[in-house]
Amino acid sequence: MLINNFLLLGAVLFCIGVYGVIARKNAVMVLMSIELILNSVNINLLAFSMLHGNVDGNTFALYIIAVAAAEVGVGLAMVLLIYRNRKSISLDELSEMKG
Amino acid sequence: MSAVILADDIYVAQNIGFGIIAAVMIIGALKVVTSKNVVHAALALVLVLGGAAAQYLLLAAEFVAVTQVLVYVGAVMVLFLFGVMLTRAKLGQEGDLNNKNAILGVPVALLMLGVMSWVLIDGFEDTRLPQDGDQVSVQALSDSIFKPYLLPFWALSFVLLAAVIGAIVLARKD
Incomplete structure (x- = not known):
């Protein structure tokens, strides 16, 4: 198989995730788009790991999965906190830190 | 010459499998970012994550694939569904989930995709993955x-x- 198959799949998923981060207003949906981006990175790491016959890519893919799990935990806790205080998780209403 | 064609034929199954899974993943990802219903988006995300696990198997990374299923499909999606259920009043249609100028995301994403595809195709033209098939x-x-x-x-x-x-x-x- 061509390595470009996997790399282009990763690129497509990454760009869809970036569109989601830009376009979505709901905080949970933005977190889901970030998950798409992290998965595309994992596909790239594993493709290069196989190309070079080296397990380092697998190691870092596992580390990325762990970091993503931690990120989702903290992110959803923050979303719940915001929801409890404001009854809304719409990101464009969070403007207290505007300069 | 015929040996080359034969060697290509052997891996047709892998390529077909890759194509089907990739199509499912891309459709699921588009549904995640365009769906009007948060729960439907979460379920489409399950599709994408499961497809990613299958791609990891094609990439000879079985331990990462199992971890992906356990951590993402098992744990992270449950967290997401908890988050979705706890942050809105009732099931069904949400208001508008998109920003006012969400359409600006389309040219940004397409531009990034264009540049990345060009660089990848230019850089890796027809580099092939090793076909030994040994799992890590x-x-x-x-x-x-x-x-x-x-x-x-x-x-x-x-x-x-x-x-x-x-x-x-x-x-x-x-």
Whole structure:
């Protein structure tokens, strides 16, 4: 198989995730788009790991999965906190830190 | 010449499998970012994550594939569904989930996709993955984690600990 198959799949998923981060207003949906981006990175790491016959890519893919799990935990806790205080998780209403 | 064609024919099954899974993943990803219903988007995300696990198997990374299913499909999606259920009043249609100028995301994403595709196709033209098909053994993987990459592993343990404590502190009612 061509390595470009996997790399282009990763690129497509990454760009869809970036569109989601830009376009979505709901905080949970933005977190889901970030998950798409992290998965595309994992596909790239594993493709290069196989190309070079080296397990380092697998190691870092596992580390990325762990970091993503931690990120989702903290992110959803923050979303719940915001929801409890404001009854809304719409990101464009969070403007207290505007300069 | 015929040997080359034969060698290509052997891996037709892998290529077809890749194509089907990739199409499912891309459709699911588009549904995640365009769906009007948060629960439907979460279920489409399950599709994408499961497809990613299948791609990891094609890439000879079976331990990462199993971890992906356990952590993402098992744990992270449950967290997402909890988050979705706790942050809105009732099931069904949400108001508008998109920004006012969400359409600006389309040219940005397309531009990035164009540049990345051009660079990848230009750089890797027809580099082939090795076809030996040996799965990465768990032993080699654990040797890699616990010998050269032990320090990142420790750091990751602290990150997880801090994330757990932080999530409890943030979400606690007081």
